[in-house]
Amino acid sequence: MNVSHPAVHPVGVPPALGGHAVPPRMRMRVRMEYLVFQGMPLPGTLGGLVLRLGQFCSALIAFSVMLSVRDFSVTAFCYLVAATVLQCLWSLAMAVIDVYALLVKRSLRNPLLVSIFVVGDGVTATLTFAAACASAGVIVLIGNDIAMCKDNPCANYEAAIIMAFLSWFMVSISFILTFWLLATL
Amino acid sequence: MNVSHPAVHPVGVPPALGGHAVPPRMRMRVRMEYLVFQGMPLPGTLGGLVLRLGQFCSALIAFSVMLSVRDFSVTAFCYLVAATVLQCLWSLAMAVIDVYALLVKRSLRNPLLVSIFVVGDGVTATLTFAAACASAGVIVLIGNDIAMCKDNPCANYEAAIIMAFLSWFMVSISFILTFWLLATL
Numbered sequence: 001m002n003v004s005h006p007a008v009h010p011v012g013v014p015p016a017l018g019g020h021a022v023p024p025r026m027r028m029r030v031r032m033e034y035l036v037f038q039g040m041p042l043p044g045t046l047g048g049l050v051l052r053l054g055q056f057c058s059a060l061i062a063f064s065v066m067l068s069v070r071d072f073s074v075t076a077f078c079y080l081v082a083a084t085v086l087q088c089l090w091s092l093a094m095a096v097i098d099v100y101a102l103l104v105k106r107s108l109r110n111p112l113l114v115s116i117f118v119v120g121d122g123v124t125a126t127l128t129f130a131a132a133c134a135s136a137g138v139i140v141l142i143g144n145d146i147a148m149c150k151d152n153p154c155a156n157y158e159a160a161i162i163m164a165f166l167s168w169f170m171v172s173i174s175f176i177l178t179f180w181l182l183a184t185l
Numbered sequence: 186m187n188v189s190h191p192a193v194h195p196v197g198v199p200p201a202l203g204g205h206a207v208p209p210r211m212r213m214r215v216r217m218e219y220l221v222f223q224g225m226p227l228p229g230t231l232g233g234l235v236l237r238l239g240q241f242c243s244a245l246i247a248f249s250v251m252l253s254v255r256d257f258s259v260t261a262f263c264y265l266v267a268a269t270v271l272q273c274l275w276s277l278a279m280a281v282i283d284v285y286a287l288l289v290k291r292s293l294r295n296p297l298l299v300s301i302f303v304v305g306d307g308v309t310a311t312l313t314f315a316a317a318c319a320s321a322g323v324i325v326l327i328g329n330d331i332a333m334c335k336d337n338p339c340a341n342y343e344a345a346i347i348m349a350f351l352s353w354f355m356v357s358i359s360f361i362l363t364f365w366l367l368a369t370l
């Protein structure tokens with residue numbers, strides 16, 4: 001029931017095998033896993049919870065700013081609203097799971113569970129990034145190329161886009177760490 | 186010198202260890218590595234070369250179509266041209282490395298080399314996807330929201346964006362596979 005580090009177990013054993021080709025790769029793996037798993041924000045850890053809350057807050061701010069503008073005539077901005085809502089829901093759900101894991105001191109290093117985290121993180125990160133990029137393309141067009149920022153609340157849009165990018169960046173960290181964890185489980 | 190499969194070696198050994206906690210995870214790893222490494226388009230394989238050529242060709246088509254329009258007034262489209270050029274160069278370089286590896290029958294499963302592949306794939310995939318999304322946001326704005334496709338070659342832009350997305354999709358496959366390979370090396 002305690003938070004174990006299963007992926008580290010197999011690498012402690014090989015020196016007894018006497019295989020001449022194994023040690024360098026094993027040392028590499030030990031070093032990599034040590035780097036990745038020591039104090040990293042993985043699912044079920046305090047760092048993971050903080051990262052999830054960061055994703056949730058930045059996506060929520062992006063959503064709130066977009067909603068405050070109340071302009072839904074541009075498709076890219078509507079998509080950004082939808083993507084930030086999805087990101088909020090996903091990050092909140094993951095934060096709840098992290099709180100549960102921390103409270104009952106349960107490990108979340110189950111291959112099926114980690115696979116779901118990886119797919120969810122990958123999909124939401126891609127959608128949030130796509131929405132932020134599309135909105136950024138439109139804002140650069142409005143602001144720089146046709147210079148119509150006088151008629152539009154460009155600063156608000158830019159703030160929302162920056163928060164969406166920040167959320168994407170944090171989800172990407174989660175994705176890369178959980179993907180690495182899945183590969184080494 | 187021959188193309189070896191080093192990552193599979195450690196997993197064939199554990200049954201001799203007699204550890205009671207290891208087998209389920211090891212079976213999982215064997216299954217995962219079997220699924221990933223059997224006939225997958227990894228660096229230094231024929232499948233990898235075909236994937237690289239696919240990335241290169243789709244990025245080249247996107248670049249050519251964008252260049253044929255000769256309209257560089259929109260920042261997002263200029264960014265798409267730059268991103269597709271970078272994607273072409275990266276995929277071509279990787280294809281050349283794959284051809285070299287196939288010709289001299291050399292394995293590319295070196296941790297440092299695979300790390301470079303992962304970083305390169307990750308960066309170019311992100312840049313290509315960002316450019317494609319930004320351009321898509323602008324095209325949807327021009328085509329749907331303000332309906333100005335009569336004055337702009339929207340079909341050409343759309344074709345270029347679709348090819349850029351296709352290139353991104355193929356680079357993502359390379360990224361995910363090489364990242365998995367790096368984690369299990």
